[in-house]
Amino acid sequence: MAVAHCMVHQIPASSFMLPCMSPNETSVIPLTAGVVASGPGLHGEHGTAETNSLVLVAEESFLCCLWGETHANCSLYTAGMETKKFTSSEISSLAPQQTDLSWNIQCWTKGDLELFVCILKLSNKKSYLNGEFKINLLYVLSELSLEDMSTGSLKGNFMVTPCNCNGSDKYECHIPSLKLNYTYITWLNIINGVTLLQSPLMSVRPINIVKPEPPLNLRLEMTDKGQLKICWSNPVLTPYPLQYEVKFSGNATQNAWQVVEIVIETSLIIGNMLVGSSYLVQVRCKSLHGPGFWSDWSTPYNLNTEDVMYFPPKILTSVGSNVSFHCLYNDKNKMILSKKIVWWLNLAEEIPERQYTLVNDRVSRVTLFNLSATKPRGKFFYNALYCCNQNRECHHRYAELYVVDVNINITCETDGYLTKMTCRWSANTNTLLVGSSLQLKYYRNSIYCSDFPSIPPKSEAKECHLQRNHYYECTFQPIFLLSGYTLWIEIKHQLGTLESPPTCVIPADVVKPFPPSNVKAEITKNVGLLNVNWTNPAFPNSDLKFQIRYSVNREEILWEIFEVSNAPTRSVMIKVLDLCVVYIVQVRCSGLDGLGYWSDWSKPAYTIVQDIQAPLRGPEFWRVINEDPIRKQKNVTLVWKPLMKNYSLCSVCGYIVKHHTSENITWTEYVTNGTTYTYPWTEDADTITILAVNSVGASSMNFNLTLSQQMSTVNIVQSLSAYPVNSSCVILTWTLSPQMYVITSFVIEWKNLNEEEQMKWIQVAPNISKYYIYDHFILIEKYQFSLYPISPEGVGNPKTTDEFIKDRSEKRNDAGLYVILPIVISSFVLLLGTLLISQQRMKKLFWEDVPNPKNCSWAQGVNFQKRMDIL
Numbered sequence: 001m002a003v004a005h006c007m008v009h010q011i012p013a014s015s016f017m018l019p020c021m022s023p024n025e026t027s028v029i030p031l032t033a034g035v036v037a038s039g040p041g042l043h044g045e046h047g048t049a050e051t052n053s054l055v056l057v058a059e060e061s062f063l064c065c066l067w068g069e070t071h072a073n074c075s076l077y078t079a080g081m082e083t084k085k086f087t088s089s090e091i092s093s094l095a096p097q098q099t100d101l102s103w104n105i106q107c108w109t110k111g112d113l114e115l116f117v118c119i120l121k122l123s124n125k126k127s128y129l130n131g132e133f134k135i136n137l138l139y140v141l142s143e144l145s146l147e148d149m150s151t152g153s154l155k156g157n158f159m160v161t162p163c164n165c166n167g168s169d170k171y172e173c174h175i176p177s178l179k180l181n182y183t184y185i186t187w188l189n190i191i192n193g194v195t196l197l198q199s200p201l202m203s204v205r206p207i208n209i210v211k212p213e214p215p216l217n218l219r220l221e222m223t224d225k226g227q228l229k230i231c232w233s234n235p236v237l238t239p240y241p242l243q244y245e246v247k248f249s250g251n252a253t254q255n256a257w258q259v260v261e262i263v264i265e266t267s268l269i270i271g272n273m274l275v276g277s278s279y280l281v282q283v284r285c286k287s288l289h290g291p292g293f294w295s296d297w298s299t300p301y302n303l304n305t306e307d308v309m310y311f312p313p314k315i316l317t318s319v320g321s322n323v324s325f326h327c328l329y330n331d332k333n334k335m336i337l338s339k340k341i342v343w344w345l346n347l348a349e350e351i352p353e354r355q356y357t358l359v360n361d362r363v364s365r366v367t368l369f370n371l372s373a374t375k376p377r378g379k380f381f382y383n384a385l386y387c388c389n390q391n392r393e394c395h396h397r398y399a400e401l402y403v404v405d406v407n408i409n410i411t412c413e414t415d416g417y418l419t420k421m422t423c424r425w426s427a428n429t430n431t432l433l434v435g436s437s438l439q440l441k442y443y444r445n446s447i448y449c450s451d452f453p454s455i456p457p458k459s460e461a462k463e464c465h466l467q468r469n470h471y472y473e474c475t476f477q478p479i480f481l482l483s484g485y486t487l488w489i490e491i492k493h494q495l496g497t498l499e500s501p502p503t504c505v506i507p508a509d510v511v512k513p514f515p516p517s518n519v520k521a522e523i524t525k526n527v528g529l530l531n532v533n534w535t536n537p538a539f540p541n542s543d544l545k546f547q548i549r550y551s552v553n554r555e556e557i558l559w560e561i562f563e564v565s566n567a568p569t570r571s572v573m574i575k576v577l578d579l580c581v582v583y584i585v586q587v588r589c590s591g592l593d594g595l596g597y598w599s600d601w602s603k604p605a606y607t608i609v610q611d612i613q614a615p616l617r618g619p620e621f622w623r624v625i626n627e628d629p630i631r632k633q634k635n636v637t638l639v640w641k642p643l644m645k646n647y648s649l650c651s652v653c654g655y656i657v658k659h660h661t662s663e664n665i666t667w668t669e670y671v672t673n674g675t676t677y678t679y680p681w682t683e684d685a686d687t688i689t690i691l692a693v694n695s696v697g698a699s700s701m702n703f704n705l706t707l708s709q710q711m712s713t714v715n716i717v718q719s720l721s722a723y724p725v726n727s728s729c730v731i732l733t734w735t736l737s738p739q740m741y742v743i744t745s746f747v748i749e750w751k752n753l754n755e756e757e758q759m760k761w762i763q764v765a766p767n768i769s770k771y772y773i774y775d776h777f778i779l780i781e782k783y784q785f786s787l788y789p790i791s792p793e794g795v796g797n798p799k800t801t802d803e804f805i806k807d808r809s810e811k812r813n814d815a816g817l818y819v820i821l822p823i824v825i826s827s828f829v830l831l832l833g834t835l836l837i838s839q840q841r842m843k844k845l846f847w848e849d850v851p852n853p854k855n856c857s858w859a860q861g862v863n864f865q866k867r868m869d870i871l
Contacts, residue, residue, distance in 0.1 A: 008185070008201045008202065008203045009200050009202045009203070010202070010203055010204070011107050011186075011202050011203065011204040011209065012209075012291070013108070013208065013209045013291040014106070014293075015104055015105065015106040016104075016105055016106075017102055017103070017104060017105075017123070018102065018104075018120075019101075019103075101122060101124060102122075102123045102124050103120050103121065103123065104120070104121045104122075104123050105118060105119070105120050105121075106119050107119075107204065107209060108209050108210070108211040108293050109178065109180070109206040109207070109209050109211065110210075110211065111210070111211060111212045111213030111235055111237065111238075111295065112213070112237055113180060113206075113210065113237050113239065114176065114178060115174055115175070115176055115178065116174065116175035116178055116184070116204075117172065117173070118137060118163075118172070118173040119170070119172055119173075120163065120170070120171040120172075120188075121169065121170045121171075122169035122170070132165065132192075133171070133191065133192050134162075134191040134192075135162070135163040135171050135173070135188060135189070135190050135191075136160050136161070136162055136163065136189045137160070137161050137162075137163055137173040137175070137186060137187075137188060138158045138159070138186065138187055138189060139159055139161070139175060139184050139185065139186040139187075140159070140184070140185045140186075141179060141182045141183065141185075142182060142183055142185070143179075143181075143182050143183075144183070161173060161174060161175055179206070180205075180206045180207040180239070181205065181207055182205070182206075183203055183204075183205055184203065184204050184205070184206065185201055185202070185203050186201070186202045186203070186204065187199045187201050187202060207239070208291045208292065209293065210239075210287065211292070211293035211294075212235050212238055212242065212285050212286065212287075212292075213235035213236070213295060214235065214283070214284055214285070214295045214297060214298040214299075215232040215233060215234065215235060215244065215266075215283045215284070215285055215295075216232065216233045216235060216298070217231075217232060217233040218230065218232045218281065218282075218283065218298060218301035219231050219301070220303065220309075220311075221267070221311055221312065222326045222328075222363065223269065224359070225359065225360070226326065226359035226360040226362065226363035227269050227270075228269070228270050229267045229268060229269040229270060230246070230267065230268050230270055230281055230283075230301070230303070231266060231267040232244075232267070232283050232298065233266065234266060234285075235285065235295070240288065240289065240290075241264070241287075241289070242264075242285040242286065242287065242288055243262055243263070243264050243285065243286060244262065244264070244265075244283055244284070244285045245259060245261075245262050245283065245284050245285070245294070246259070246261055246262075246263065246268050246281065246282075246283050247259045247260065247281070247282055247283075247297075248260055248279050248280065248281050248303075249279065249280045249281075249300075250278075250279055264288060270303075278302070278303070278304040279302075279304075280300045280301065280302060280303070281300070281301050282297040282299075282301070283297070283298045284296065284297045284298065307329070307330050307332075307395055307397070308327065308328070308329050308330070308387050308395040308397045309328040309330075310326065310327055310385070310387065310398070311325070311326040311327075311328075312325070312399070313399055313400065314382075314399065314400040314401075314402070314495055315399070315400070315401050315402065315496075316402045316404065316433070316493060316496040316498065317371065317401075317402070317403055317404075318404055318405070318406040318498050318499075319371060319373050319403060319405045319406065319407065320370055320371065321370075321371055321403075322367060322368065322369045322370065322371070323367070323368055323371065323401065324357075324366065324367045324368075325343075325365065325366050325385055325399050325401075326359065326363055326364070326365050327343075327363070327364050327365075327366075327387035327399075328362055328363055329341055329364075329387055329389070329395070331389065331395075335362055336389055337361055337362070338358045338359065338360065338362055338363055338364040339358055339364075340390045341356075341364040341387055341388070341389065341390075342388050342389070342390060342392070343355075343356065343364075343366040343385060343387060344385070344386040344388055344394060345383060345385060345386075346383055346384050347384070347386060347394065351366055351368070351385075355367050355368070355369075364387070366385070368401070371401075371403045372403065373403050373404065373405040373431060374402055374403040374404070381402065382400040382401055382402045383401040383403070384398040384399070384400060384401075385398055385399040385400075385401060386398045387399075402433060402495060404431060404432060404433065404491065404498060405428070405431045406489070406491060406498050406499065406500045407500065407501060408425050408426070408427055408489045408500040409425065409426070410424070410425045410440075410487050410488075410489070410500075410503050410505075411423065411424055411425070412424075412485070412487070412507075412510050413510050413511070413512040413596075414481075414507045414510050414511045414512065414596075415512065416511070416513050416537055416538075416539055416599070417539060418479075418508075418511065418539050418540065419477060419478065419479070420475055420476060420477035420478070421475070421476040421479045421507045421510070422474070422475050422476075423440065423462075423464075423474055423475075423476070423487060423505075424471045424472065424473050425440070425464075425471065425472050425489060426470060426471045426472065427472075427489070432491070433493050433495070435493060435494060436491055436492065436493045437492045437493075438472070438490070438491055438492075439461050439462075439464075439489070439490045439492070440461070440462040440464050440472070440474055440488075440489060440490075441455075441459045441460070441461055441462070441487070441488055441489070441490050441499075442459060442460055442476075442485055442487045442488075443456045443458060443459045443460070443485075443486045444480065444483050444484070444485055444486075445483060445485075445486065445504075447482050447483060448484050448506075449484035449486075449504035449505070450486075450504060453486050453502045453503060453504040454486075454502060455486070455488055455499055455502050456486065462474045462476070476507075479507045480507070481506075481507045481508040482506065482507075483506070483507070484504050484505070484506050485504065485505045485506070486502050486504045487502065487503055487504070487505060488500050488501065488502040488503070509596060510595070510596055510597065511539075511540055511591065511595075511596040511597070512597040512598075512599060512600075513537050513539065513540060513544070513589050513590065513596075513599040514537040514538075514539070514599060514600075515537070515587070515588055515589070515600045515601060515602040515603075516534035516535060516536060516537060516570075516587045516588070516599075516602050517534065517535045517537070517602065517603075518534060518535040519532065519533075519534045519586065519587050519602045519603065519604075519605040520532070520533055520534070520605055521550075521585040521605040521606065521607045523576075523579050523583075523610070523612055524573070524612075525610075525611075525612055525613070525696070526612070526613060527573075528579045528612045528613065528649070529573040529574060529575055529576070530550060530573070530574040530575070530576045530583060530585070530607070531571065531572075531573055531574075532548050532550075532571060532572050532574065532585050532587065532605075533569075533570055533572075534546075534571070534587050535570065536570060536589070537589065537599070540591070542591060542592065543566055543591075543593075544566075544589045544590065544591065544592055545563065545564065545565050545566065545589065545590055545591070545592050546563070546572075546587055546588070546589050547561055547562070547563050547564075547588050547589075547590075547598065548561070548562045548563075548564070548572060548574065548585065548586070548587050549561050549562075549585070549586050549587075549601070550562070550574065550576070550583050550584065550586075551583065551584055552578065552581045552582070552583060552584075553581070553583060557584070562574050565592065566592060578645070578646065579612050579645075579646075579649060579650060580609055580612075580645035580646065580648070580649065580651075581609065581645075582606055582607055582608070582609055583606070583607040584604050584605070584606055585604065585605045585606070585607070586601040586602050586603075586604050586605070587601070588600065588602065609650050610650065610695075611649060611651055611694045611695045611696045612649045612650060612696070613649045613696055613697075614649070614693075614694060614696045614697035614698055614699060614700065615647055615649060615692035615694055615698070615699035616646075616647045616648075616649060616699065616701060617647055617692070617699050617700075617701040617702060617703075618655075618689070618691045618692045618699045618701070618702035618703055619640040619641060619642070619655070619675075619690055619692060619703070620640060620641060620703055620763055621638050621639060621640035621641075621688075621690050621703065621705065622638070622639055622640070622705075622747055622761050623636050623637065623638055623639075623688075623707060623795075624636070624637040624639060624759070625637075625681070625707075633680055633681075633682075634680070634681040635678055635679070635680055635681065636678065636680075636681045636686075637676055637677070637678040638657065638676065638677045638678070638679075638688065638690070639675060639761075640655075640675050640676075640690060641675065642675060643692050647692075648692060648694060649694070649696075650694075651694050651695075652692050652694055653672070653693055653694055653695065654671060654672045654673075655670070655671045655690055655691065655692055655693065656668055656669070656670055656671075656690070656691040656693060657669045657670075657671060657688065658688070658689040658690070659679075659687070659688060660686070660687045660688075660689075661683040661685065661686050661687075662683060662684055662685035663683070665683075681707060684708065684709050684710065685706060685707065685708040685710075685711075685794065686707045687704055687705070687706045687707075688704070688705050688706075688707065689703070689704050690702060690703070705790070705795070706792065706793065706794040706795070707794060707795060708793060708794030708795070710794070711791070711793050711794030711795060711796055712794065712795060712796070712797060713797055714739075714741070714796045715737060715796070715797050716736055716737060716739050716741060716743070716789040716791075716796040716797070717734055717735075717736060717737070717787050717789055717796070717797075717798070717799035718734075718735045718736055718737040719734060719735045719799070720732070720733075720734045720785065720786075720787050720799040720800070720801045721733050721801065721805050722783070722785050722801055722803070722804050722805065723804065723805050724777065724779050724804045724806075725772075727778070727779060728774060728776060728777065729777075730750075730772075730773045730777055730783075730804075731770060731771075731772055731773075732770065732771050732772075732785060732787070733769060733770045733771075734769055734770075734787055734799065735769065736769075736789075741789075741791045741793060741796070742791055742792065743766040743789050743790065743791055744766055744790050744791055744792060745763050745764065745765065745766050745790045746763070746765075746787055746788065746789055746790060747761055747763050747764075747787075747790060747795075748761065748762050748764060748771065748773065748785065748786070748787055748788075749784075749785070749786040749787075749798075750773065750783055750784065750785045750786070751783065751784055752781050752782070752783055753781075753782045753783065753802065754781045754782055755781070760775065763790075766790075773785075779804070782802060782803070783802065783804075784800060784801070785800065785801050785802070786799070786800040787799045787800075
């Protein structure tokens with residue numbers, strides 16, 4: 001059933017009276033003129049407010065709705081009476097003595113828009129109503145208008161909130177968690193003992209009775225034209241425009257307030273009329289359009305002007321910006337003209353006059369350009385600007401300038417799955433003011449980034465967390481790969497808010513792929529190249545470029561980088577110098593277009609040392625001949641040095657000793673372990689070749705040595721000398737006899753004759769006659785040096801020496817002599833020149849006072865060269 005005859009009182013944006021009377025006094029029931037007796041629905045907007053009171057009656061004669069267990073009945077007093085609108089005379093007939101009690105009620109929505117408050121204050125009551133009252137506020141809310149409501153929608157849906165007593169006969173009711181644009185239907189239940197009274201229905205939209213918070217941050221500022229103005233800030237969470245009422249008081253001790261003006265701006269120009277005076281100012285506000293309450297008055301602000309006033313008194317700005325300060329100088333109640341004002345920075349630097357502007361006769365303005373970051377001076381983190389007179393007399397008050405470097409680098413990267421973007425940034429806390437808070441702000445464009453990103457009017461905040469590396473990190477998930485994210489850092493401080501230069505990032509352009517997987521590395525056989533292959537990451541699907549870093553696996557890793565622009569086969573061959581070592585290899589990838597980041601390096605892969613080719617050559621070897629006079633037999637022991645890896649490629653599993661005699665007999669012996677081989681020498685001539693063998697094959701390039709009984713008696717070396725340089729080097733020189741043999745090489749043997757140590761040998765080139773032997777020599781010991789000439793015909797007879805040559809004349813071949821001799825000669829020449837110069841200076845010093853006979857009369861005629869005897 002539509003609520004057609006229920007009369008509802010519209011709660012006004014002001015206080016109203018609620019009179020109550022006993023159930024037996026029912027002849028006349030005055031109603032507020034705002035109550036509608038008949039109409040299209042449940043509302044009261046068509047009434048006229050001729051009186052501002054509302055009758056509260058007993059429940060059994062409730063004028064609007066009686067609630068039963070099965071139905072809700074709307075009637076006026078009795079079911080048989082028709083609904084009527086009462087006239088003014090009927091309303092006025094209710095005498096004060098007819099009411100049992102009256103309530104003064106005021107309801108409003110608090111400025112935080114979260115709480116509906118009703119204050120009930122008892123104004124009078126009959127003596128028989130003793131004891132405390134128990135009051136409940138019942139309400140139903142609906143997003144429908146009053147015309148569309150029905151009693152069925154109200155029945156059983158009401159909620160109850162108790163009203164608390166806050167002193168003598170004063171009660172406060174709250175409805176929390178408001179929905180501002182919904183309609184609230186409310187009524188009051190008042191219980192006193194056994195008496196139950198219920199108010200008529202009342203309706204309200206919370207948005208229409210908001211009581212805002214008072215304006216904040218009252219302050220004195222100056223316009224560009226040098227006019228003073230009082231400014232304030234809006235209360236927070238105000239959902240509509242406001243109007244403001246400003247009042248002044250010229251005496252702080254008296255409550256003589258004068259309302260100056262109602263304005264819609266958050267400032268009021270007061271000019272210079274208050275300069276030199278003491279005033280208090282307060283501001284309050286209310287909704288500019290529609291109903292609502294005035295807020296409380298703001299905290300009084302003292303307009304007491306000082307001798308020197310700066311506008312603004314403090315400025316927080318960023319590096320590279322330009323700022324201006326205004327100054328109003330009143331020296332001992334005498335205003336200093338603006339043309340006589342000079343500005344100083346930190347009392348150490350006078351600001352050039354070209355940066356001054358005469359705003360008017362009283363106000364001077366200075367502008368500072370392209371500011372640098374403020375350097376802390378002890379406990380001060382600002383620059384001080386002083387307004388002084390022409391006599392350079394500065395007042396102790398100053399303006400403070402804080403300049404902060406807000407160039408914060410923000411970097412972002414999109415993960416390999418292309419599902420989230422992580423942004424990082426770091427702020428230098430040494431350059432930020434104490435008490436600053438930083439927050440990442442962003443705005444997502446549709447599909448692009450501007451060439452010159454700017455901070456948009458709308459933005460969102462992103463929560464970032466400080467990491468151990470002193471970087472802040474925040475994550476965007478999900479992301480739009482082709483959207484442009486404009487990012488900047490907002491720095492908040494009590495002096496103001498600064499913003500870092502914005503940067504724009506497209507997630508698709510900052511992808512950091514996952515590293516390649518399944519990386520394998522090996523040295524290829526026969527070719528001897530480092531072969532690296534891998535599996536590409538699943539994302540992104542675009543073309544990739546790769547970097548391969550490799551190094552010999554040792555304690556100190558020295559990486560080499562090899563880059564591949566595109567590798568469709570996902571493998572690459574790299575030429576390396578050493579084929580017989582273990583290599584450590586890693587791979588990473590990045591977009592071929594150059595956008596985004598390199599991935600992390602893959603897990604390392606290691607090569608295995610294995611034979612690549614047959615050894616490049618066989619070992620160098622020598623023979624040691626031992627004669628057995630008892631058996632009349634010569635034994636030859638072949639000795640060789642282990643083959644280096646760069647020749648063995650990469651290991652040697654054995655050696656093949658090949659013999660070829662002068663009778664053209666050939667045989668071989670296989671040596672698996674060791675580097676020596678002994679056999680009896682029974683032939684006149686025996687040519688020996690030693691081959692190195694690994695898993696791939698035998699060496700093809702080898703050394704030959706012919707042992708010949710006849711050649712061993714041929715003297716080819718004429719002389720051999722040994723010169724000790726120091727304990728680690730001996731010079732061996734030799735001369736050859738004229739001979740017809742072609743020398744292919746020499747073999748030098750040496751050993752310490754005083755100790756039983758193994759003989760050492762080395763093979764040297766055939767075209768030299770001097771060789772430096774590096775070893776540990778004890779110069780007081782006796783050594784034997786032997787030189788064997790090697791030719792294709794065999795090994796010649798050696799030349800042997802067992803003593804060092806120590807004569808000075810025989811050491812002139814020593815290279816050290818050619819270094820020392822020029823030094824000695826140069827020193828001698830320098831010393832001789834110094835003596836000649838000293839002699840000339842001494843002669844001048846001692847003969848300076850000898851008189852010139854031409855200038856002295858007494859000396860004329862005296863022969864200074866003739867010896868004169870002193871009598």
